[in-house]
Amino acid sequence: MTVWEPPIREYDFLFNEVFNAIESIEGLGFEDFDADYLAMLTEGWGMHAKEVWLPINELGDKVGLKFEDGNISMPQEFKDAYRKGIDEGWLATACKPEHGGMGVPTFFSSVTWSEFGTSACMALSVLPALSIGVYEVLTSNGRQDLVDYFAPSLASGELAGTMCLTEPHAGTDLGIITTRAEPEDDGSYRISGTKIFITYGEHDMTDNIVHLVLAKAPGGPEGTRGISLFLVPKYLPAEWESGGVEGISHDLVPEHNGVTCSGSEEKMGLHASPTCVMNFDDSVGWLVGPLHGGMPLMFQMMNRERLATGIMGLGLAEIAYQNALAWSRDRRQGRDLRGIRDPNKPADNILVHPDVRRMLLEAKVNNEGCRALAVWTGILIDQMNSDDPEVAEPAEALVALFTPIIKAHFTDLGCETCSTCMQVMGGAGYCSEFGVEQFYRDVRISKIWEGTNGIQALDLAGRKITQNMGKNLRHLMWPLTEFIEKNRDIPEMGEFNKPLHQGVRGLQQITLLMIAEGMANPHFLAAGATDYCRYFGNVLLGYMWAKMAKVCLERQGEPFYDAKLASARFFFKRIYPETISLAAKIQSGPKTLMDYPAEMF
Amino acid sequence: MGIAVLLKQVPDTTAKISVSGDRVDETAVSKWSMSPYDEYALEAALQLKEAGGGDIVAITCGPIRATKMLTDAAAVGVDNLILIQDEGVTDSTHVQSLLAAAVKRSGSDVVLCGKQAADTNGGSTGPGVSHLIGAACVGMISEVYAEGDGFIALRASPTGNERVEVSRPCLFTFDKGATELRRPNVRGIMMAKKKQIETVTSDDLGVAIGTSSVSLQSHSPPPVKPPGQKFEGADSVPVVVAKLRDEANVI
Ligand SMILES: Cc1cc2nc3c(=O)[nH]c(=O)nc-3n(C[C@H](O)[C@H](O)[C@H](O)COP(=O)(O)OP(=O)(O)OC[C@H]3O[C@@H](n4cnc5c(N)ncnc54)[C@H](O)[C@@H]3O)c2cc1C
Numbered sequence: 001m002t003v004w005e006p007p008i009r010e011y012d013f014l015f016n017e018v019f020n021a022i023e024s025i026e027g028l029g030f031e032d033f034d035a036d037y038l039a040m041l042t043e044g045w046g047m048h049a050k051e052v053w054l055p056i057n058e059l060g061d062k063v064g065l066k067f068e069d070g071n072i073s074m075p076q077e078f079k080d081a082y083r084k085g086i087d088e089g090w091l092a093t094a095c096k097p098e099h100g101g102m103g104v105p106t107f108f109s110s111v112t113w114s115e116f117g118t119s120a121c122m123a124l125s126v127l128p129a130l131s132i133g134v135y136e137v138l139t140s141n142g143r144q145d146l147v148d149y150f151a152p153s154l155a156s157g158e159l160a161g162t163m164c165l166t167e168p169h170a171g172t173d174l175g176i177i178t179t180r181a182e183p184e185d186d187g188s189y190r191i192s193g194t195k196i197f198i199t200y201g202e203h204d205m206t207d208n209i210v211h212l213v214l215a216k217a218p219g220g221p222e223g224t225r226g227i228s229l230f231l232v233p234k235y236l237p238a239e240w241e242s243g244g245v246e247g248i249s250h251d252l253v254p255e256h257n258g259v260t261c262s263g264s265e266e267k268m269g270l271h272a273s274p275t276c277v278m279n280f281d282d283s284v285g286w287l288v289g290p291l292h293g294g295m296p297l298m299f300q301m302m303n304r305e306r307l308a309t310g311i312m313g314l315g316l317a318e319i320a321y322q323n324a325l326a327w328s329r330d331r332r333q334g335r336d337l338r339g340i341r342d343p344n345k346p347a348d349n350i351l352v353h354p355d356v357r358r359m360l361l362e363a364k365v366n367n368e369g370c371r372a373l374a375v376w377t378g379i380l381i382d383q384m385n386s387d388d389p390e391v392a393e394p395a396e397a398l399v400a401l402f403t404p405i406i407k408a409h410f411t412d413l414g415c416e417t418c419s420t421c422m423q424v425m426g427g428a429g430y431c432s433e434f435g436v437e438q439f440y441r442d443v444r445i446s447k448i449w450e451g452t453n454g455i456q457a458l459d460l461a462g463r464k465i466t467q468n469m470g471k472n473l474r475h476l477m478w479p480l481t482e483f484i485e486k487n488r489d490i491p492e493m494g495e496f497n498k499p500l501h502q503g504v505r506g507l508q509q510i511t512l513l514m515i516a517e518g519m520a521n522p523h524f525l526a527a528g529a530t531d532y533c534r535y536f537g538n539v540l541l542g543y544m545w546a547k548m549a550k551v552c553l554e555r556q557g558e559p560f561y562d563a564k565l566a567s568a569r570f571f572f573k574r575i576y577p578e579t580i581s582l583a584a585k586i587q588s589g590p591k592t593l594m595d596y597p598a599e600m601f
Numbered sequence: 602m603g604i605a606v607l608l609k610q611v612p613d614t615t616a617k618i619s620v621s622g623d624r625v626d627e628t629a630v631s632k633w634s635m636s637p638y639d640e641y642a643l644e645a646a647l648q649l650k651e652a653g654g655g656d657i658v659a660i661t662c663g664p665i666r667a668t669k670m671l672t673d674a675a676a677v678g679v680d681n682l683i684l685i686q687d688e689g690v691t692d693s694t695h696v697q698s699l700l701a702a703a704v705k706r707s708g709s710d711v712v713l714c715g716k717q718a719a720d721t722n723g724g725s726t727g728p729g730v731s732h733l734i735g736a737a738c739v740g741m742i743s744e745v746y747a748e749g750d751g752f753i754a755l756r757a758s759p760t761g762n763e764r765v766e767v768s769r770p771c772l773f774t775f776d777k778g779a780t781e782l783r784r785p786n787v788r789g790i791m792m793a794k795k796k797q798i799e800t801v802t803s804d805d806l807g808v809a810i811g812t813s814s815v816s817l818q819s820h821s822p823p824p825v826k827p828p829g830q831k832f833e834g835a836d837s838v839p840v841v842v843a844k845l846r847d848e849a850n851v852i
Contacts, residue, residue: 032794036669040676040790047784089787102787344831 002435003326004054004319006046006116009560010368012039014375015107017551024379025105028386033105041093041108046116048090052081053120060123060272061438065203067264072202072274078124082205086157091128095135095155106304107378114308115371118315122442123272125315127160127200129308134161134212136301137229141289145246146231150210153250160206164195164213164232164278165298171197172455174295175223179215181230181285186242191215191232191285192258194277199449201276202234202261208252209234211259211278213285220292229294230285234259244286258283269441302450303403307377309450310406313414314370316443317421320436321363324421327434328356331425358574359424363417365567365575369541370410372548377402397475401464402540408456408530409537411446418443457529460536461514462522473511480504480543487546492553496546499572503539503579510535510586517589527590535582538575545571602655602747603709606646607700607730608674610667611636611720623820625720635670638715641775644782645745646713647678653747656680658707662687662699668798675793676785682798683707685806692813693721697729702806704734711752712772716741727774736770743778 015021015038022035056077066073085091094109095101102109109132117125135154139147153159170177179193191213195201202209211232220226235252237245258281265275289297328350335341336352350356380402383395418440422429429436447453464472484501487493514532518525549568552561612618613632618625635643646657658681659674661667671682685699704712712731717724731738742754742765751768756776785793803810832841845852 032791034794036672037790037794040672040785040793041787044676044785044787044790051784087786088784093787102791 001433002054002058002319002323004050004119004322006042006050006119007318007371008042008046010371011042011112011375013548013551013560013564014372018372018548019375019379021105021107021375021379025382027388028105028382030103030105030382038108041104042112045090045093045113048085048088049116049120052084053117053124056081056124057121058435058438060121061269061442062271064271065264065274067261067274070202070261071204072261072264072276073204074274075272078272079205081121081124082127082157085128091131091157092155094132095151096139099135099139099151099155101155105378106307106381107375110304110308110381111311111371111374111378114311115315115318115374118312119319122312122316123270126270126273127203127205128157129305130163130200131157131159131161133163133301133305134210134231136304137212137297138231138288140300141229141297142231143244143286143288145244146286146288149237149245149248149250150231154210158206160200160203160209162198162201162209162211162278164198164201164211166195166197168194168196172452174214174227177214177216177227179213179280181215181217181228181287183217184242187286188243189215189217189230189285189287191230191280191283194279196277197265197449198276198278200274201278202264203274207235211280212288213280214294214298215285217287217291224295226292227294228291229288229297231288232259232280232283232285233257236284240284268444269438270445303381303399306403306407306450306456307374307381309446310370310408310410311374312446313411313417313443314367314374315414316439316446317363317370317414317417318367320418320421320439320443321360321367323434323436323439324363324424324429325360327425327428328360356424359420361567361570362575363420363424365545365571366413366417366541368548368564368567369544369571370406370413372544373402373406373540374410376544377406394475394478397468397472400467401460401472401476404456404460404464405533405537405540407450408447408453408460408533409541411443412453412534414443414446415440453533454530457533458526460533461518461525461529465511466515477504477508483543483546487550493546493550496542496549496568496572499576500539500542500546503542503576506579506583507536507539510583513587521590523590523594527593528586531582531585535579535586538579538582542572542576602649602653602711603707604646604649604655604657605704605707605709605712606639606643606657606659606674606679607704607712607714607726608639608643608659608661608670609636609715609718609720609726610634610661610663610670611718614719620822623822633666633670635673636715636719638717638719638775638777640715640782641743641778641780642713642715642773643674643677643679644780645773645775647783648780649711649713649745649747650678658683658709660685660700660703660707662690662696662703671798672793672796673785675796676789677783678789681707682796684798684800686800686802688803688810690803690810692815693723693725694729694815695808695810695813697726697733698808698810699803699806700726701730701733702808703801704730706806710769710771712736712770713745714772714774716774716776724774727772731772734770734772736772737767738772738774739765739767740774741776742773743776744780745773 059077063075092101093104097103131154139151154161167177181189181191183189213230213232214227215230216226217228234256236257237248238251238253239248260279261276263277331350332347333350336348341348341352380395380399383391386392422436422440428434487497514525545568548564552564555561610633612630613634616630616632619629650657657679659671659679660683662685683703714727728738739754742756744755745752754765756763
């Protein structure tokens with residue numbers, strides 16, 4: 001039996017005490033949104049996730065889905081839970097009110113929503129997450145008739161969406177996809193090709209599925225600049241004959257639109273999330289956005305998607321931590337090395353052992369740091385829409401910088417934390433009964449999809465740092481150095497502020513090194529990218545911990561704040577110092593990697 | 602049909618309670634919630650409304666922090682919210698007079714509440730209010746539905762299940778039932794936020810709160826529980842039996 005309580009107090013602390021989330025989005029079109037509303041949403045969604053989603057998570061893993069004759073059937077419990085999500089309105093929080101959504105800020109819809117959803121049932125949470133992704137691309141770039149026809153049902157969850165990028169020979173390298181789109185006289189297209197690894201490509205949770213397909217239309221340039229986006233439904237509207245979908249009814253034809261599923265992968269985890277081979281055979285589709293202009297649209301949506309993917313790491317790390325903690329509170333083994341604690345018992349509780357505490361604290365402290373950075377980033381994504389360039393410009397720069405770090409560092413930590421939490425529980429952790437081994441298997445994909453973590457690191461080191469003449473980094477350094485300066489003379493802040501300052505200086509030096517050496521030899525940059533990304537991640541989490549410590553110093557005496565200060569100390573003493581070894585690895589350059597003879601691997 | 606539901610905000614059953622002096626330290630309560638039996642009353646009120654229409658008014662007597670609970674009630678579908686500022690009233694007869702006055706003013710002809718509050722466990726509110734408003738009181742029920750001009754209530758009794766028929770006006774107190782409580786949905790939360798809470802005082806209700814006719818004479822904490830004893834092996838059976846008989850007086 002797994003346990004999980006939504007970390008509501010943590011969000012309350014971050015929203016209201018650390019970041020003033022409500023004030024930060026003033027004037028951005030969220031006029032109805034206040035602290036009480038946010039608290040009710042957080043509690044309400046936590047309750048829904050706990051009561052409806054959590055109970056089906058293990059069942060999804062054990063029973064999984066069934067693939068037969070091109071159809072995938074989901075466990076009935078999943079269909080019921082999904083239906084409750086629709087009925088209670090929880091799938092549409094991110095969507096605009098004009099489409100029946102709630103239009104709530106990103107720091108709720110992509111952060112809190114994603115964390116609770118993935119903790120409670122990651123396999124289910126990816127379905128609405130994908131639909132929202134399709135919704136976003138469609139509503140910000142799509143033709144009006146397509147928006148009117150598809151957006152409301154995507155928002156409510158009645159219609160499911162997928163993202164069809166990957167092909168058998170084209171994963172990371174999307175420039176070489178071969179799926180074709182042939183234009184018709186009526187303005188629609190006919191799509192043909194094979195896509196693989198398509199999450200929820202086929203299922204029976206909804207009556208229809210709409211695929212956002214990356215394909216190449218004739219006349220475009222080679223590579224990614226020749227990619228266009230197409231909306232391709234599994235079933236066409238019954239009244240559709242040609243052209244668009246303006247004003248036609250939502251009845252469907254019974255025959256599929258040339259869209260078939262020829263298999264679903266057996267895989268390590270996420271057993272209740274279909275991973276499909278999808279074939280498009282002369283399927284009717286409609287262009288979304290400009291012809292040959294698909295990639296920039298995908299990038300627009302990526303900030304949110306990658307933030308949400310990073311949070312999958314956090315969500316599973318959080319539930320793994322809660323279960324490891326619950327288990328360890330009852331477990332007695334060995335004695336405290338400094339003297340027996342419970343003489344009446346055959347052994348002491350394992351929390352007396354420094355090594356067990358190390359593991360639990362690494363998990364807890366990284367989770368809390370990540371959550372803080374996620375909330376901040378959620379706020380920044382909303383601020384990107386501000387009319388005031390003084391707000392929008394730094395927000396855009398920071399989001400560009402943070403996105404690959406959040407995706408890669410959070411999911412790396414997520415995997416490590418699930419492993420550590422399993423370790424806390426000894427043999428019980430490896431056995432299915434306590435759930436953590438499922439979380440460990442489920443979380444692993446988060447490092448791979450939405451662009452592998454290696455690619456994220458290259459995006460950071462190779463693009464985001466140098467983009468706009470280094471402007472992104474400057475927008476981070478300004479508030480960071482200001483924070484460090486402000487706290488320099490506050491003695492209680494010294495233990496947090498000094499290491500933060502050192503880390504920031506180190507980051508500046510390493511960044512210069514990466515750019516300088518990287519110009520002469522791109523392998524230098526590529527060889528150090530993953531370590532650089534992790535270094536950067538640690539500095540950002542350091543900033544978050546120093547910021548939280550600042551708030552807590554003023555409220556000392558209450559257990560919640562005292563514990564946060566203790567966590568901040570743990571972070572700076574026992575996690576952050578890995579920056580030193582990371583710096584050494586980065587400085588060593590590509591030589592030991594590239595000199596190794598390829599034939600000797 | 603006017604339906605009134607009486608709600609009380611109490612420390613959450615999972616919240617840590619600390620005692621300061623001889624009272625629970627309210628400032629240290631980490632989480633306040635709707636008293637669990639009241640939740641069943643609220644659910645029943647919502648079902649009555651769904652079946653036969655009408656307006657639900659939720660009434661609480663308590664401090665400002667209780668507005669949160671009223672908003673939570675609005676999120677699941679309550680129409681009107683009334684907070685009676687308690688002005689430090691601790692006497693249960695005073696609370697009953699205030700609630701009764703608010704019920705009368707609302708014109709409700711059926712009142713639902715929990716059989717007791719989870720903090721004080723007094724159990725006097727329902728019967729007390731029913732007396733003051735001149736309504737029949739059916740206690741400890743688990744289900745209610747309208748039939749004709751009156752209501753049918755179901756409750757467990759020591760000898761089986763009872764079906765009680767009662768005419769209006771009436772008041773029901775609720776025990777924990779098998780009904781699944783509803784969760785707030787997003788739209789409900791949005792509507793709840795916009796809902797006004799009417800705050801009234803004893804003056805507004807025309808209730809004179811005199812000095813209390815009861816006063817707490819003394820208070821002593823419960824005796825510290827002696828530590829448990831552990832016995833192992835079959836040899837200890839006679840000792841355990843003797844202790845159960847002579848010390849614990851249970852056999
Ligand atoms: C369960 C699951 C669900 C998925 N869902 C979807 C989905 O819904 N839609 C969809 O379109 N796709 C989906 N995918 C595909 C996923 O996004 C890809 O697997 C991922 O992008 C990696 O591509 P690949 O598997 O082809 O690996 P490859 O691209 O072959 O990469 C292999 C290795 O080489 C590295 N590498 C590749 N190129 C470079 C480079 N230029 N520089 C440095 N290193 C490089 C990678 O980091 C990786 O370590 C899913 C995959 C899985 C397993």
